Amino acid sequence: MDLTADKLTQIIKERLQATEVEVQDMSGGCGQAFAVIIVSDVFRGKNKLMRHRMVNGALKEEISNIHAFTQKVFTQEEWDEQKKMFGV
């Protein structure tokens, strides 16, 4: 069962209670490389390493089956600030 950007988005929303998710398929179609942005308040009060460990833990299976996985994670508050600052 190949992973798609849509499927991964759904999984992240469910497992990390994400309010916003952006998944970019960087593989050129083979479904082996993804770059994701995750916005969730489960990251509140956690440092970068802890946050990434949470994501790695929640997506353990998925990550172990693909070649490349890159993540940026924010709390809702941080994300709103990003949007204000950069208009993303």
Next chain:
Amino acid sequence: MFARAFQSSLRTPKFRLTPLAVRLLSQETKSAIEQAISSAPVVLFMKGTPQAPACGFSRATIQILGQLGVDPHKFAAYNVLEDPELRQGIKEYSEWPTIPQLYVNKDFVGGCDIVMAMSQSGELSELLESADALVPEEEEEK
């Protein structure tokens, strides 16, 4: 004869190994990793070598360390592609699923994403500075 008996006992274990036991790092690999981590203040497990990285994430990480001025004498890089046991072992040891992996003073810092974010925020150069791992600044001429 002993060897054969040993083999057959391997094929029909008397008890079932739990998944945890199966995945447990061998003591040998673990101590090799610990030795590697202690071999320099800044240690990077990467794909390829600093001169010829074999993956974009390893390349990006090496570039950042270079730009921040990590002292080559205080740096060691290990190519996981040369050693399948290291490649798998370091993932289990760090409980981190991807390569590259950066250690500073034996502490796990993170992978490429974290290194990049920490370099942008200035945290990484602070960390490297406090580990005394940067090339000393040239003294000003008087």
